[in-house]
Amino acid sequence: MSAKTLTDWQIVMRSLRARPLSTWITIGMVATSVALLLVLFGMRTAARGAFDRGSGNIHLLVSADPSPLVAVLNGIFYANAPSNPIAWSKYQSIRGAFPYQWAIPTQQGDSYRGSPTMATSTDFFSKFEPVAGEPWKLASGKFFERPFEIVLGSAAAKASGLRLGQEVFLTHGSGASREGSEPDEHAGHVHTEYPFKVVGVLEPTGSAHDRALFIDLESSWILHAFDRRERAGISGITTAADLEDDDRKVTGILLRLPTRPGSDASAAMQQQFDTLRRDTAIVVAQPAQQIQKLFEIVSNVDGIFIGMAVVVLISSSLSTMLALYNSMAARTRQIAVLRVLGASQGRVFGLVLTESLVITMAGALSGIVLALLGGIAASAWLKASIGLVIDPTLDPRSTVIVLGGAVALGGIAGILPAWRAYQVPVADNLRPAA
Amino acid sequence: MPVPALTIRDLRFSYPDASWALSVPHLQVEAGDHVLLVGGSGRGKSTLLQVVAGLREPGSGSVEVAGVRMDTLRGAARDEARGRSIGMIFQTFNLLHGFTALENVFAALMFSSMPVAEHEHRARALLSTLGIADADAEVDRLSVGQQQRVAVARALAARPALVLADEPTASLDPENTETAMDLIQSACRAEGAALLCTSHDPSMRARFARIESIDAMIAGAAR
Numbered sequence: 145m146s147a148k149t150l151t152d153w154q155i156v157m158r159s160l161r162a163r164p165l166s167t168w169i170t171i172g173m174v175a176t177s178v179a180l181l182l183v184l185f186g187m188r189t190a191a192r193g194a195f196d197r198g199s200g201n202i203h204l205l206v207s208a209d210p211s212p213l214v215a216v217l218n219g220i221f222y223a224n225a226p227s228n229p230i231a232w233s234k235y236q237s238i239r240g241a242f243p244y245q246w247a248i249p250t251q252q253g254d255s256y257r258g259s260p261t262m263a264t265s266t267d268f269f270s271k272f273e274p275v276a277g278e279p280w281k282l283a284s285g286k287f288f289e290r291p292f293e294i295v296l297g298s299a300a301a302k303a304s305g306l307r308l309g310q311e312v313f314l315t316h317g318s319g320a321s322r323e324g325s326e327p328d329e330h331a332g333h334v335h336t337e338y339p340f341k342v343v344g345v346l347e348p349t350g351s352a353h354d355r356a357l358f359i360d361l362e363s364s365w366i367l368h369a370f371d372r373r374e375r376a377g378i379s380g381i382t383t384a385a386d387l388e389d390d391d392r393k394v395t396g397i398l399l400r401l402p403t404r405p406g407s408d409a410s411a412a413m414q415q416q417f418d419t420l421r422r423d424t425a426i427v428v429a430q431p432a433q434q435i436q437k438l439f440e441i442v443s444n445v446d447g448i449f450i451g452m453a454v455v456v457l458i459s460s461s462l463s464t465m466l467a468l469y470n471s472m473a474a475r476t477r478q479i480a481v482l483r484v485l486g487a488s489q490g491r492v493f494g495l496v497l498t499e500s501l502v503i504t505m506a507g508a509l510s511g512i513v514l515a516l517l518g519g520i521a522a523s524a525w526l527k528a529s530i531g532l533v534i535d536p537t538l539d540p541r542s543t544v545i546v547l548g549g550a551v552a553l554g555g556i557a558g559i560l561p562a563w564r565a566y567q568v569p570v571a572d573n574l575r576p577a578a
Numbered sequence: 579m580p581v582p583a584l585t586i587r588d589l590r591f592s593y594p595d596a597s598w599a600l601s602v603p604h605l606q607v608e609a610g611d612h613v614l615l616v617g618g619s620g621r622g623k624s625t626l627l628q629v630v631a632g633l634r635e636p637g638s639g640s641v642e643v644a645g646v647r648m649d650t651l652r653g654a655a656r657d658e659a660r661g662r663s664i665g666m667i668f669q670t671f672n673l674l675h676g677f678t679a680l681e682n683v684f685a686a687l688m689f690s691s692m693p694v695a696e697h698e699h700r701a702r703a704l705l706s707t708l709g710i711a712d713a714d715a716e717v718d719r720l721s722v723g724q725q726q727r728v729a730v731a732r733a734l735a736a737r738p739a740l741v742l743a744d745e746p747t748a749s750l751d752p753e754n755t756e757t758a759m760d761l762i763q764s765a766c767r768a769e770g771a772a773l774l775c776t777s778h779d780p781s782m783r784a785r786f787a788r789i790e791s792i793d794a795m796i797a798g799a800a801r
Contacts, residue, residue, distance in 0.1 A: 477672065478674055488658070574628075574668060
């Protein structure tokens with residue numbers, strides 16, 4: 145069906161179609177830079193989300209690490225095994241000094257094929273939520289109920305290939321286990337004396353806990369007691385009956401304070417935080433506060449990446465401007481003809497500016513689709529490969545800011561070519577070509 | 579009494595640093611009249627048409643097209659008046675490449691005062707009358723003769739009072755010159771438009787009842 149008349153929009157689109165290579169390359173550049181910006185914004189949000197997910201419904205974390213930030217990185221995100229233990233008696237005294245909703249002991253230091261092991265109590269699964277409001281879920285099996293049973297985080301299960309009912313031997317330290325590759329000289333030793341039976345595999349939580357394996361505290365203490373006894377020349381299997389007070393140690397205590405129904409905040413938080421801080425043998429951390437501090441530390445790097453993406457977006461706008469500006473040389477006659485037919489200078493200016501905006505808008509929308517598809521693919525891959533849960537949807541605020549910024553830059557990029565079109569001398573461009 | 583298509587009074591125009599100037603004390607083209615403006619190449623015929631069309635600024639004097647003082651209008655108002663009252667035909671047609679014959683005619687109508695609803699009927703009828711069978715063909719695919727017909731249709735589309743034809747046959751052989759001028763003049767008569775046509779070709783004189791010489795409008799060294 146043919147047109148009923150000619151419109152400014154048709155002139156703009158015809159002009160863009162007349163130079164397809166330049167148009168598509170420019171759209172592609174804008175799309176790439178917009179997608180890059182959105183992906184960086186998305187990664188920042190996702191990273192923040194991933195950190196937020198680990199601490200779940202903990203109010204305070206106690207450890208003997210050198211600083212609260214290290215305590216959070218080690219105790220919740222498994223950065224390293226905490227080196228300084230807390231005596232069981234200290235745990236009991238902290239738990240008994242205040243009516244906490246719960247006080248869950250944890251102990252780290254063992255590993256399986258490089259994956260960290262967390263020894264803890266059954267409260268870890270029944271009371272602690274790795275993501276606030278999202279309790280643990282089992283993909284298969286059950287939570288541990290007795291010594292020498294082991295539960296696998298989703299990513300750890302995927303990485304190790306272990307199945308329910310299989311037996312594993314843990315390494316004291318972070319070195320390779322018996323089934324792993326050659327351990328180096330600094331690696332810990334494998335406790336082949338104590339097989340652990342896989343009884344459960346957890347659903348992904350999108351937190352660092354997915355990389356860990358979970359056993360009960362008594363099992364861990366027995367492994368350590370075995371080492372102590374071996375060093376003392378006492379041979380034979382160590383049991384719970386052989387445990388001494390010095391064997392009963394933890395490396396962290398997860399605390400939740402009393403709250404009002406329906407609220408996650410606790411009125412006693414600051415007072416209890418200050419009380420625990422007076423004990424110089426331990427450090428106490430508010431995970432949310434430490435994560436905020438961590439993001440403040442890395443925000444400069446974050447800013448550099450965002451800045452680089454903005455530079456790429458500006459570069460693509462400059463390309464739009466150059467492509468349009470250079471095309472003006474070949475279009476002076478067309479512009480002059482439109483002027484003769486009655487088009488005002490302002491209308492010609494608007495036509496070229498619209499071309500720039502169309503290119504930018506098409507590029508920006510393509511970039512959003514690209515970022516969305518990339519996000520969905522990356523999210524699916526991360527979940528399948530390492531169990532990391534990342535929301536693939538784009539943050540509406542970032543999307544609007546990037547879209548608005550791109551369109552504004554496109555408008556600015558169109559001003560110079562549009563001005564050139566505005567100034568085309570009509571009479572001089574109607575003469576026959578030499 | 580109908581308003582004259584063109585009235586020029588005491589017009590003076592010169593290019594910066596030029597040793598000559600256009601000087602037109604009085605020139606009037608009545609509605610529907612056909613006037614030939616003759617003179618050698620480079621004498622200022624095209625310049626006069628451009629001044630009439632409002633594409634160049636006169637130094638002094640007045641230019642009135644269909645009762646509208648073009649010389650006093652500025653910017654968009656002048657462009658709008660040109661789109662409404664003046665049609666232009668060029669030696670090289672100056673069609674919009676990449677657009678169809680129909681769209682080239684639409685291009686003149688989109689800046690006119692004609693309601694959009696009438697554009698298609700007007701454009702198709704005009705192209706059909708001028709012998710363009712395929713109005714939806716891109717102008718680059720048309721023959722030179724057909725392209726000239728499209729250019730004529732475009733110049734007449736907005737029902738202008740005045741058509742300015744700037745050396746419309748300069749690049750044509752004698753046979754095609756006859757055909758082209760037949761087309762332009764008959765179309766202008768059919769539409770009731772006045773025609774001011776420039777040419778340096780002496781054979782054109784026989785086609786016009788009124789002939790003006792650009793030489794009589796030049797003051798200064800070039801005369």
